[in-house]
Amino acid sequence: MINPNRLTVEHTVLILLAAGRSQRYGDIGSKLDAEFLGKPLGLHVAVALESVPFMARLAIIDGAKLDYTPHGFETIHNDDPGEGMSRSVRLGVERARELGADAVLIALADMPRVTAAHILRMMDSAHGEDAVVASSDGSETKPPAIFGKGRFDYLMSLTGEKGAADMVKAGRHVVTNPAELIDVDTAEELEELRALVHDARAHTIRYDAATRDEGRRSD
Template identity: 60%
Template sequence: MIAAENVFLILLAAGRSERFGIPNKLEVPFLNKPLGMHVVTAFENIPFKRRLVVTDGCKLDFISHHFEVVHNDDPSSGMSQSVKLGVQCAKDEGAEAVLIALADMPRVTAAHIYRMLDAADSADAVVASSDGEKPSPLPCSGASGSISC
């Protein structure tokens, strides 16, 4: 198990929204708030050591939710560029561990994150969400919410 207090949250909020067909899907209202704010509010009571958001200029106010903004100048290079930027920033700031979350996953819960942290059984553990068969950013709708290591 790793304590949230030792983890840097890296929220990925940069992208082209190509499948969505609009400039920034994170700003679109979903259940009475912008899509990209659901993860932010779901995690607000988790005592992460630091909160980083990698964005490409999204207009959402991450700063008032205690996030440090890391700007991705080249979101067209893919999600890996955002991961690299977030991890490098966390590494530069002395992170012991990171948790990478996607800003376009409105149904993720704090309970799911705590199960992931509980599954980390060593300093070099890699833990991922799973639909029970394959790793994925978050369990599919209706899945058991299992965690795989």
């Protein structure tokens, strides 16, 4: 029997955070524009989720040269990315409210391995307007994350780089392959990811700082 309180993807707005100064990577916007598996890094999530019937898709952009409109996105310009990720979140949630969304799914454009299957499993775990459902690699909670409309006021109150860590930890967590939740902050990490996708161990091992250090010690 279908739970009448279950949130549906058709009433959920996807908010793709694609703004930021990419300071650890190099010049502004360069991270998302960088090539990965034949397309810009920042487009992978947009393409991967094209088949998911979201109510609407919002791309919060700044320095990247990418055009998200061919992938069904409304673009919103963050004119002050230096304020931190919270401003992008507020811009997205404000628009989602205007559209009458029951929930938002917040994803990061620098996580190119996220799949539609994982997002749909997350939606299956989202119940009620106060729902909070995050991704997990088995030890840490990470984006993407779903927030019911009862959490919108809290998301709108965030400032600077302050996130919703405490709220996320208290919510539901959907575990997936750690390799699916890798994010890219530096040029070095992008090179490591390029190598990882051609390594069969990517499907069986946790890939984190400890793994990288172990690999370097064995060289």
